[in-house]
Amino acid sequence: MNIEVEPKLSLSGASGASGSTGFSKARRLRKRHEFLRVQRYGVRAHTRHFVVVALAVSQERAQSRRGGRFGVAISRRAGNAVVRNRLRRLLKEIFRRLPEAPTDIVVIAKDSAGRIAKGKLHDLAAEILPGIRSASQRAARA
Numbered sequence: 385m386n387i388e389v390e391p392k393l394s395l396s397g398a399s400g401a402s403g404s405t406g407f408s409k410a411r412r413l414r415k416r417h418e419f420l421r422v423q424r425y426g427v428r429a430h431t432r433h434f435v436v437v438a439l440a441v442s443q444e445r446a447q448s449r450r451g452g453r454f455g456v457a458i459s460r461r462a463g464n465a466v467v468r469n470r471l472r473r474l475l476k477e478i479f480r481r482l483p484e485a486p487t488d489i490v491v492i493a494k495d496s497a498g499r500i501a502k503g504k505l506h507d508l509a510a511e512i513l514p515g516i517r518s519a520s521q522r523a524a525r526a
Contacts, residue, residue: 437492475491
């Protein structure tokens with residue numbers, strides 16, 4: 385799985401040059417049982433500020449929907465609502481730019497994630513992508 389994302393991510397405008405740039409409900413993990421299934425059966429990869437859990441989707445489920453889904457879990461210990469929502473928006477933007485793969489991914493923010501300097505948030509992609517890549521590849525083999 386070849387994953388490349390631009391080093392600088394911008395959240396200043398939801399609509400871009402490409403047609404469908406939104407993050408539809410079909411690409412999100414929304415229910416508690418969906419998060420729990422990925423966390424229970426998925427493959428984990430740890431980074432400095434995050435734990436990435438990936439679970440390969442079965443063939444019949446992959447055909448019924450486009451690509452995998454994404455979910456974020458950030459506890460209050462990571463920071464106030466402004467900090468948590470900023471992290472959530474940036475993580476969703478990183479996932480939105482990834483090529484669609486039949487893998488459900490949950491990113492769990494560690495408490496230290498809220499202390500990432502505001503100017504360093506764009507380095508988030510460089511930190512999280514190897515974790516996503518590693519977990520996705522191992523989940524596909526499992």
